[in-house]
Amino acid sequence: xxxxxxxxxxxxxxxxxxxxxxxxxxxxxxxxxxxxxxxxxxxxxxxxxxxxxxxxxxxxxxxxxxxxxxxxxxxxxxxxxxxxxxxxxxxxxxxxxxxxxxxxxxxxxxxxxxxxxxxxxxxxxxxxxxx
Numbered sequence: 001x002x003x004x005x006x007x008x009x010x011x012x013x014x015x016x017x018x019x020x021x022x023x024x025x026x027x028x029x030x031x032x033x034x035x036x037x038x039x040x041x042x043x044x045x046x047x048x049x050x051x052x053x054x055x056x057x058x059x060x061x062x063x064x065x066x067x068x069x070x071x072x073x074x075x076x077x078x079x080x081x082x083x084x085x086x087x088x089x090x091x092x093x094x095x096x097x098x099x100x101x102x103x104x105x106x107x108x109x110x111x112x113x114x115x116x117x118x119x120x121x122x123x124x125x126x127x128x129x130x131x
Contacts, residue, residue: 006039022066028103032091035075057108064101079130085119
């Protein structure tokens with residue numbers, strides 16, 4: 001299963017730049033998490049977001065190319081699979097100007113009941129909205 005790709009474009013702000021004058025590696029992770037949250041919000045109701053929450057089990061990130069202040073980047077994210085209480089989400093950050101991949105990443109998420117914060121099986125209706 002690979003869901004539709006959710007995309008966001010933005011310009012690299014000064015706050016993302018490190019002492020080497022390129023985007024700090026930790027910032028890429030935050031951008032991935034921001035894209036995952038925006039995708040979740042775009043596909044679900046407020047009630048669904050209150051009744052269910054996600055927590056990260058792990059991240060894997062490959063840094064391919066640097067990016068710099070003022071560049072336009074695009075974050076892409078999609079659900080690669082889900083089973084039981086876990087969902088694997090993938091990310092790609094690209095520079096549209098030259099088509100270069102800046103970052104590729106994956107996160108393994110765990111689905112929780114929003115009241116008890118205990119893992120709960122991902123319901124079919126949640127899985128279906130990300131197809």
